[in-house]
């Protein structure tokens with residue numbers, strides 16, 4: 001054996017040792033007695049499948065304040081700021097920042113990230129930089145790239161051609177931003193174009209979809225219908241879907257079964273949705289996150305994404321998917337024990353499923369896992385503790401010592 005993880009507790013509460021050999025999980029059972037080159041003592045600690053971030057922007061990360069801070073805090077000012085930054089940054093700048101972020105995320109147990117990459121940067125620096133980063137980190141971190149026309153599939157000149165160029169260069173997934181097109185009709189046409197392109201090339205689709213407080217935004221309807229028409233069931237995700245927060249209840253009752261029928265996954269991004277939406281409200285201020293419990297109850301696959309860390313849209317973030325799930329369960333009022341356990345799944349197993357990854361703690365799966373300084377998923381969400389050991393493809397790639405306090409409070 002290469003690695004033996006001893007005495008851990010799995011997310012479902014069962015105790016098991018995990019034996020790892022040749023980059024794969026060889027066995028998951030109590031009391032494994034085998035020689036191993038490395039033994040990780042995980043006695044009483046949660047041993048979990050890796051964290052997976054299904055929605056991120058790695059070309060913009062760690063650029064906060066460049067060229068200046070987003071004063072209004074809105075999505076639209078963020079897009080405008082990014083438009084300036086992308087003309088100023090070099091390919092090397094993007095690679096350096098992205099690698100820095102990847103190190104931070106891996107230390108938090110994140111072993112797969114789906115990152116949108118803006119293809120409307122005329123220099124194409126963003127795409128070339130992130131393709132290079134994907135290669136550099138590939139032994140440790142699965143980086144899946146989405147060809148994202150930030151300034152609009154039709155609204156930005158040459159964007160459709162840029163999406164195709166990015167896919168030709170090896171970008172994995174077709175992206176889009178229908179709510180940013182000039183008209184609802186252009187938005188619907190962009191959804192059709194994205195789905196047709198994905199069907200033609202056998203690719204997945206992940207659109208920024210209805211990311212607004214507009215109760216009349218209807219692109220998720222088109223996305224579900226086009227998914228069915230193009231035969232893309234199970235390969236499409238609608239990211240954000242924040243307008244669903246504001247939609248009429250009768251319409252939502254119509255749209256939920258259509259999303260489930262089309263097997264379109266939903267990817268809300270709690271940290272960002274709660275801070276970018278509701279900006280034009282007085283009081284009460286809308287929360288601006290999609291209807292997570294209702295989507296789940298309708299049978300829709302829902303995973304939480306990070307979206308932004310210190311970039312033109314968000315000043316905070318740490319790469320920790322437990323922060324994301326913590327915010328998500330608060331905003332969605334998912335505080336019952338089974339809902340909190342579901343929130344943990346929504347940053348581990350569920351996004352892995354959406355991205356088509358072979359993760360999971362079972363024999364034959366890739367040997368990728370995280371040992372946390374907490375006994376179970378709910379305590380992990382509460383404490384967001386140290387990731388004591390992170391194993392990727394059978395190799396220990398990060399270790400963090402548990403936080404320790406010397407208390408001298410006198411009681």
Ligand code: FE2
Nearest residue numbers: 055057208307
């Ligand atoms: Fe995004």
